[in-house]
Amino acid sequence: MRATLIILFSLIYVVCCGQDIHKQVAKIKSDPAYKWGEGYGATIESADNMALSALISQISLSIMSKFDNEESQKTVNGDVHYSETVQSQLKTYSIGTFQNVGLIVISDEPDAQVFRYIKNDEIDKIYEERISKVKSYIEFGQKEEGKYQMADALRYYNWALALLQTYPYPEQIKVPDSGKEVSAKLWLDSKINEILNNIRFSITNIDEEDSQFIVNMDITYKGQIVTNLDYSYNDGYRYVGPISAKDGRATAGFNAKPARNIRIKCEYIFANQAKTLDQEVNLALSAFTPRNFSNALIIVPVRNVQTGKTSKSSSKQEDILETNSVQQQIKAIEANQVTFAKADNEAVCRSVMQEIEKAVRSKNHAGVRNFFTPEGYEMFNALIHNGNASIIRSPEYRFMPYRSMTLCRSIPMQFKFKNNRQFIEDVVFRFNKDGKIESLAYALTKKAENDILTSDKKWDNDTRLTLINFLEDYQTAYALKRIDYLESVFSDDALIITGTVLSSRKAGRDVSSALSPDNVIKETRYTKAQYIKKLRESFASKEFINIHLEDNDILSAKNHLQGVYAIQIKQNYFSNNYGDSGYLSLAVDLRDKMPVIKIRVWQSEKNSEFTVHSLLKAIQYE
Numbered sequence: 001m002r003a004t005l006i007i008l009f010s011l012i013y014v015v016c017c018g019q020d021i022h023k024q025v026a027k028i029k030s031d032p033a034y035k036w037g038e039g040y041g042a043t044i045e046s047a048d049n050m051a052l053s054a055l056i057s058q059i060s061l062s063i064m065s066k067f068d069n070e071e072s073q074k075t076v077n078g079d080v081h082y083s084e085t086v087q088s089q090l091k092t093y094s095i096g097t098f099q100n101v102g103l104i105v106i107s108d109e110p111d112a113q114v115f116r117y118i119k120n121d122e123i124d125k126i127y128e129e130r131i132s133k134v135k136s137y138i139e140f141g142q143k144e145e146g147k148y149q150m151a152d153a154l155r156y157y158n159w160a161l162a163l164l165q166t167y168p169y170p171e172q173i174k175v176p177d178s179g180k181e182v183s184a185k186l187w188l189d190s191k192i193n194e195i196l197n198n199i200r201f202s203i204t205n206i207d208e209e210d211s212q213f214i215v216n217m218d219i220t221y222k223g224q225i226v227t228n229l230d231y232s233y234n235d236g237y238r239y240v241g242p243i244s245a246k247d248g249r250a251t252a253g254f255n256a257k258p259a260r261n262i263r264i265k266c267e268y269i270f271a272n273q274a275k276t277l278d279q280e281v282n283l284a285l286s287a288f289t290p291r292n293f294s295n296a297l298i299i300v301p302v303r304n305v306q307t308g309k310t311s312k313s314s315s316k317q318e319d320i321l322e323t324n325s326v327q328q329q330i331k332a333i334e335a336n337q338v339t340f341a342k343a344d345n346e347a348v349c350r351s352v353m354q355e356i357e358k359a360v361r362s363k364n365h366a367g368v369r370n371f372f373t374p375e376g377y378e379m380f381n382a383l384i385h386n387g388n389a390s391i392i393r394s395p396e397y398r399f400m401p402y403r404s405m406t407l408c409r410s411i412p413m414q415f416k417f418k419n420n421r422q423f424i425e426d427v428v429f430r431f432n433k434d435g436k437i438e439s440l441a442y443a444l445t446k447k448a449e450n451d452i453l454t455s456d457k458k459w460d461n462d463t464r465l466t467l468i469n470f471l472e473d474y475q476t477a478y479a480l481k482r483i484d485y486l487e488s489v490f491s492d493d494a495l496i497i498t499g500t501v502l503s504s505r506k507a508g509r510d511v512s513s514a515l516s517p518d519n520v521i522k523e524t525r526y527t528k529a530q531y532i533k534k535l536r537e538s539f540a541s542k543e544f545i546n547i548h549l550e551d552n553d554i555l556s557a558k559n560h561l562q563g564v565y566a567i568q569i570k571q572n573y574f575s576n577n578y579g580d581s582g583y584l585s586l587a588v589d590l591r592d593k594m595p596v597i598k599i600r601v602w603q604s605e606k607n608s609e610f611t612v613h614s615l616l617k618a619i620q621y622e
Helices: 002-009 017-030 044-065 069-075 078-095 118-146 150-164 184-197 269-277 279-287 326-335 346-362 365-371 376-386 445-453 461-479 484-489 511-515 526-538 612-620
Strands: 034-041 101-109 112-119 172-176 180-183 200-207 212-221 228-234 239-246 250-253 260-265 296-299 398-404 405-416 422-431 435-444 491-504 519-526 543-556 564-575 580-591 598-603
Touching: 002 405, 017 034, 017 101, 034 044, 044 112, 044 365, 101 200, 112 118, 118 150, 118 184, 150 184, 150 228, 150 279, 172 184, 172 239, 180 184, 184 511, 200 260, 200 296, 200 326, 212 326, 228 250, 239 250, 250 260, 250 422, 250 519, 269 580, 279 598, 346 365, 346 398, 346 422, 365 543, 376 435, 376 445, 398 461, 422 580, 435 461, 445 543, 461 484, 461 564, 484 526, 491 526, 564 612, 580 612
Parallel strands: 239 422, 491 598
Antiparallel strands: 034 112, 101 112, 172 180, 200 212, 212 250, 228 239, 228 260, 260 296, 398 405, 405 422, 422 435, 491 519, 543 564, 564 580, 580 598
16 A cells, blocks of 8 residues: 555655654745645554645645635635535545655654645646646547547546536636637537537337347437447336447347337446546546536437347348438448459358358357368357357448458447446458458458548558558457467567657667657557566456557558558557557558567557657668
8 A cells, every 4th residue: 555655646755864854844834835734643554644634635725715806705704615625626636646745754653643745836737737638638529529439529528527627716717619718617518518419329220139129220420420439228127338339330139129219328427437547537526526418318219110030040130120321321431442353252251151140149159160260260259258249230241352361341249248338349250262261350440441441542452451450450359368469460579668758859779769759758668578478467357358449640661661561540448447548659560471560659649759750760770
């Protein structure tokens, strides 16, 4: 516990003894530039907690005294409610935010005495940093909203709103809107309401399968495909979820056919993710009651929808009940992509896929073993047991020739884990030249796929599919915890870094200098062996891992390095006990059958200096 405290508070220790300690404490107490608190207890920990509480109380009184006359009117006559509000605000700062809290241990256990102190300037800084974070979250939300990533947009906007509550003067914070400066609080409230008011769920069909009624739905925002959205639905007894929808498709399962309406709640708080992604937001959500948006509840009418039965002997749905606007938009997107030649063995592959559909629906997986290579069946077996997999609607396959293979894109599937956590993914099957399925992968989002299939007109189809296959294999390896694959694709001398930029420096001639020639990077570096060991430990602690790659930027090296690619792509990582969102940068050699990753760097934010260009430059130094 003491080690944890050291990490959390970034402690400044004063090592002194006897009279020196008391002189130092007395000097700080007499200096108005400091706030301080003392604590006593049988242990250093209990004494430290008391000292911190006393320090927080001092800061609280300081904040209340700084209010202008109008606000001060509210605190006269001992307004208890206001005082409690300030205390709640400060609790959201007390653990993770004060970076320079001093600690002096005046006496040791069993009669421990601890002295805590902080400069007033540091208190002002944390408020400035908090508001900067609010504005950053608003900017992130606007970017995600523009890409119809509504789960991310709602998360960023609501987290900004939660953090805004922890600022003593929220009405002073303004954001630009249509050329004017408006209240950030009112803008966020309006924006979240706008998003929730414009999300539409529409039923496409209802399947009856194994005494279950599976309602398949489209999700759109202002008529456009929603790239992602988290939601729960009421099955008549409770709310099931959260379910992470992908590319505008949602599903809900019932023991009896819903008679009139389906009640769906859109997720906007993301409290579980805050626990792993942002401790400040987590504390804010705990200290204050989150804003309730009643329009997060959406009533989806069933109307006179008939039920189509999905036969175990055929994947055909007998009734497609409404125009599938999402599927129409997807087809329009695909129509603007590059054209692929027809696969010679498409009929055979389609027949195999129909048998696999039946096997997955009937849970009779062993019956299709002969359609796979040994390694392919091992992946298939791992995938379908990764969260009780099921097919959620009738697939619309695309078959593409790729070198000696045929790619089948794809089967839409749902994966269910403990505590009702569910994900929707598309699964790609890859046939070898002998007609056997040799590998599987979770497909990229439609946006990420489309970026590659429509970018750089100089690329041929082989290049595009090579990049797509690699990125899909990469994200699938983490989802299925395929340490063997990851160990094989990382170069023995791979540069593996996680970190953030701190300040300027002169360029060096090594690889990491070339990556960001004008910046110092606060980084954690791993050798390949260290990184694989870290992954093994991480995988062992996780029930599931869900990764989505999107917003990619890719460049190809030229001349003697043609076939080597620099990739910068946004990665959303979520598991049962950890989550993050950031930018993954890879330098990968795709010239041989097996990819080789030379550089892997993860950063929490996109860095304008750390680009695919700098990655390519770094490769030149090898």
